[in-house]
Amino acid sequence: MRIGLFGAGRVASQLGPALVAAGHHVVFVWNRSLPAATALAAQLPGAQVLVSPAAPPLPADVYLLAVPDAAVAPLVAGTTWPSGALVAHLAGALPLAVFDQQPTVRGGVFYPLQTFSAGRAIAWAAVPLCIEARDPATEITLLALAGSLSQHVLRLDSAQRLKLHVAAVFANNFTNHVLGIADALLAEAGLPSALLAPLVRETVDKALANPPFSVQTGPAVRQDLPTLAAHEAALAAHPAWQTLYAQLTASIQAQL
Structure with missing residues (x-):
């Protein structure tokens, strides 16, 4: 799949290479810190740097928001998403309803149950990945993406998560x-x-x-x-x- 990756912190820095290793293409990286985005994109073959989310991002099958919880809602609201874009956040405590402000977006959740620290490798096959989606087609795509990384994929609603x-x-x-x-x-x-x-x-x-x-x-x-x-x-x-x-x-x- 073509992945648009928002974030370049501890989670994104582990997730980006894992997606590439699983055969996906990270088409761009965005981060508030341009140097951090540039450094991560350099590790992902063919990835570009998205300078501003205010402009329409490059086409992707899934846009993953690996950003702090407090940044998710402003990013969802402030990004010029292509109509029908599949956008998923990675937060454990944020409900799916965070996407209600963008009715043209196919919202979802892609929550990895793991702690991430610099310098420590993550065995993604053992990481539980928790999926939630607003519609069946979005769920199918996120389940497929999760299954390419982990052997432990779960469907959880917002209350369970x-x-x-x-x-x-x-x-x-x-x-x-x-x-x-x-x-x-x-x-x-x-x-x-x-x-x-x-x-x-x-x-x-x-x-x-x-x-x-x-x-x-x-x-x-x-x-x-x-x-x-x-x-x-x-x-x-x-x-x-x-x-x-x-x-x-x-x-x-x-x-x-």
């Missing part, structure tokens, strides 16, 4: 933040963060193999009040973390 996005924030962003706190506490004690690596791996492996609540361990589950009090006292220099510790303890105990 929003709940999935919230779950992903808990599983990824919040987990990473808590690991950051653990790393900082080890550093304060002069201990290497690698000490936690076997524990973290076993925790994740166990949680993926079982219902996570059913394999919860630790002082909160044991109702070990002296240890809980000692931990909170040890966090006295970090009131926000102390509060978070107490809140997480209460949440764990509420599931017992």
